[in-house]
Amino acid sequence: MNRGMISSKELSLIAQDLRGSIIEMITEAKSGHPGGSLSCIDLLTALWFSEMKGVESPSQLSKDRDRFVLSKGHGVPSLYAILARKGFLEKSELMTLRKTGSKLQGHPDRVRMPIVEASTGSLGQGLSVAQGIAMGIKLDGKKERVFCLLGDGEIQEGQIWESAMSASKFKLSNLCAILDANGGQIDGPVSQVMPIEPIADKWKAFGWHVIEIDGHDMTQIQKAYAEFEKLHQSGSEKPVFILARTVKGKGVSFMEGKIEWHGVAPKPDEQTKALAEIQAQTQKIKGAN
Amino acid sequence: MSTPNLKPVKSTRQAFGESLVAWGEKNQNIVVLDADLAKSTKSELFMKKFPNRFFEMGISEANMIGAAAGLSFTGKLPFLCSFGCFLTGRYDTIRLSVAYSQANVRLVGTHAGVGIGDDGHSQMGLEDISLMRALPTMGVFQPMDARETELIMDYLVKDWTGPAYLRLTRQNLPNLMPEGTKWEATKIQLIQKGAEAKKKVVAFASGAGTTEAMGAIELLAQSGVSLSVYNVHSLKPFDSAGVTKAIQGADLVISVEDHSVIGGLGSCIAETMAHLTTHPRLVMYGVQDLFGESGEGEELLEKFGISAKAVTRGVMKELGLS
Numbered sequence: 222m223n224r225g226m227i228s229s230k231e232l233s234l235i236a237q238d239l240r241g242s243i244i245e246m247i248t249e250a251k252s253g254h255p256g257g258s259l260s261c262i263d264l265l266t267a268l269w270f271s272e273m274k275g276v277e278s279p280s281q282l283s284k285d286r287d288r289f290v291l292s293k294g295h296g297v298p299s300l301y302a303i304l305a306r307k308g309f310l311e312k313s314e315l316m317t318l319r320k321t322g323s324k325l326q327g328h329p330d331r332v333r334m335p336i337v338e339a340s341t342g343s344l345g346q347g348l349s350v351a352q353g354i355a356m357g358i359k360l361d362g363k364k365e366r367v368f369c370l371l372g373d374g375e376i377q378e379g380q381i382w383e384s385a386m387s388a389s390k391f392k393l394s395n396l397c398a399i400l401d402a403n404g405g406q407i408d409g410p411v412s413q414v415m416p417i418e419p420i421a422d423k424w425k426a427f428g429w430h431v432i433e434i435d436g437h438d439m440t441q442i443q444k445a446y447a448e449f450e451k452l453h454q455s456g457s458e459k460p461v462f463i464l465a466r467t468v469k470g471k472g473v474s475f476m477e478g479k480i481e482w483h484g485v486a487p488k489p490d491e492q493t494k495a496l497a498e499i500q501a502q503t504q505k506i507k508g509a510n
Numbered sequence: 511m512s513t514p515n516l517k518p519v520k521s522t523r524q525a526f527g528e529s530l531v532a533w534g535e536k537n538q539n540i541v542v543l544d545a546d547l548a549k550s551t552k553s554e555l556f557m558k559k560f561p562n563r564f565f566e567m568g569i570s571e572a573n574m575i576g577a578a579a580g581l582s583f584t585g586k587l588p589f590l591c592s593f594g595c596f597l598t599g600r601y602d603t604i605r606l607s608v609a610y611s612q613a614n615v616r617l618v619g620t621h622a623g624v625g626i627g628d629d630g631h632s633q634m635g636l637e638d639i640s641l642m643r644a645l646p647t648m649g650v651f652q653p654m655d656a657r658e659t660e661l662i663m664d665y666l667v668k669d670w671t672g673p674a675y676l677r678l679t680r681q682n683l684p685n686l687m688p689e690g691t692k693w694e695a696t697k698i699q700l701i702q703k704g705a706e707a708k709k710k711v712v713a714f715a716s717g718a719g720t721t722e723a724m725g726a727i728e729l730l731a732q733s734g735v736s737l738s739v740y741n742v743h744s745l746k747p748f749d750s751a752g753v754t755k756a757i758q759g760a761d762l763v764i765s766v767e768d769h770s771v772i773g774g775l776g777s778c779i780a781e782t783m784a785h786l787t788t789h790p791r792l793v794m795y796g797v798q799d800l801f802g803e804s805g806e807g808e809e810l811l812e813k814f815g816i817s818a819k820a821v822t823r824g825v826m827k828e829l830g831l832s
Contacts, residue, residue, distance in 0.1 A: 331583075332612050338583065340611040343602050349573045350607055353580020353588075356565065360541070361584070380603065383573035391565070 229439035242302035260403035292347020293372035294328035345378025374406030389428030392458040403469040436465030518682035525656035527552025529663040551591035579613035594619025594635025623768030627807035634802035640773025649674035650745040654720035704736030719766035725818025
């Protein structure tokens with residue numbers, strides 16, 4: 222499926238490149254969260270490279286841009302990789318992640334890096350901020366949209382449900398929450414740490430339009446964003462919730478589905494192995510029709 | 511300066527609500543959020559006048575704080591209102607979504623101190639100054655009367671950028687602003703100079719505490735003690751230079767506040783005085799590491815040792831006059 226100028230195959234290739242950047246910067250930093258950065262990168266690649274308007278490049282950054290809030294702040298290497306590829310950061314800056322004096326903080330920081338719309342990292346807060354931005358845009362009678370990426374462990378926070386209630390009350394059809402449901406959190410599987418299912422039913426009950434997808438299938442991801450845009454344009458009064466089923470550590474076989482890779486950096490030899498796998502997958506995508 | 515009439519006339523929350531409406535006319539960027547306490551915080555005055563710019567957030571303070579931050583990122587100037595204890599109780603949200611984010615947000619906490627009376631412990635903001643003061647870049651302001659509330663509101667709308675906390679009373683307070691003196695937003699203000707006397711005491715007071723300090727002047731004068739009262743409406747930024755100058759030659763320095771002495775005005779004074787090689791003794795009148803309780807407001811001020819009479823008794827004892 223083509224949306225805008227870019228095909229799902231091209232998006233998948235960009236996502237592979239970004240996976241490499243994520244692995245490299247976390248390895249160099251010797252700390253960070255590879256599992257949750259890799260699980261959301263397909264969702265964010267489609268968002269930043271084909272869906273969001275006004276953020277094409279630093280020179281085309283618009284005051285009336287679509288906004289993105291990374292509520293699951295620990296996934297920030299994925300955002301830095303995107304910003305570097307788009308020219309908002311120098312590629313070499315990625316290697317300063319988490320180092321003293323770097324603007325690439327361990328969690329998003331809007332003061333040090335204004336393209337980051339909200340400072341996050343204490344879970345459960347980003348959706349409220351995204352909602353406030355959506356309220357401000359709506360109050361001004363403008364059409365920009367606000368996207369917010371949540372983690373599935375994150376929705377155990379009570380504040381999430383406060384914002385779930387009020388986004389619906391204020392009819393924020395310009396707000397799209399995306400759940401990176403990778404099923405894992407630090408202390409174990411989400412289903413054991415604190416069960417959150419049935420997720421779709423809960424958000425429906427809170428008044429959201431829910432779309433459930435495979436969060437690694439570019440075509441499904443693009444379709445979901447298109448559905449949100451269509452609803453927004455057509456005067457829907459509901460905020461949209463994209464429930465994206467994902468795999469923690471997606472794209473690196475020895476990390477996939479492993480809770481242990483939530484917040485551990487690869488060693489140099491693991492990096493080599495991971496990058497080789499990513500490269501091989503890239504070739505496979507290139508070869509496919 | 512003649513001693514002002516200490517008859518309570520208006521609460522600072524009421525003055526805030528009125529100022530908010532006045533500013534709402536002039537500044538279209540002002541938006542107001544409340545968490546089901548609009549009648550009590552007086553933000554309902556704004557709600558009635560500008561319903562499109564008022565957001566009723568329900569009983570969910572954390573979400574209100576985050577939403578206000580988001581609104582500020584679109585160029586709005588949000589005032590978010592609740593009781594001080596409920597608002598500052600959502601500390602981590604204020605810390606990250608507002609303070610760390612440098613959100614241009616005005617947090618308004620009403621129902622300050624034991625002076626609220628009957629509702630008791632759970633509704634009294636007693637640690638809010640302390641909590642907000644600890645956050646980098648957060649301004650903390652507390653008016654002593656209605657007129658000063660207007661002045662602080664003017665400053666917070668026109669001149670302040672970044673996060674700020676405004677602490678207000680439920681109960682009425684007298685008009686204490688002296689005529690014709692200079693008021694500066696981040697400086698202490700001498701509102702009553704002590705008469706010539708054998709013993710010289712300097713009081714720093716804030717919010718409802720200023721009324722009590724003013725009430726102690728006459729009681730102490732009867733025993734030959736001179737009390738100068740400085741009002742401290744800006745707890746942060748804190749006017750350390752002003753305090754350092756004001757305490758020169760004092761036999762005793764006191765602080766009077768309807769707030770915990772841990773981290774409140776008393777602590778601000780102590781932090782300044784600790785830098786000086788020599789300084790007078792400091793005695794802090796405020797809530798002494800205790801929770802609040804139900805009762806009549808004035809009785810509670812007496813019980814917690816903040817009333818004019820309690821301050822007078824305390825000072826007499828400190829000076830060896832009783």
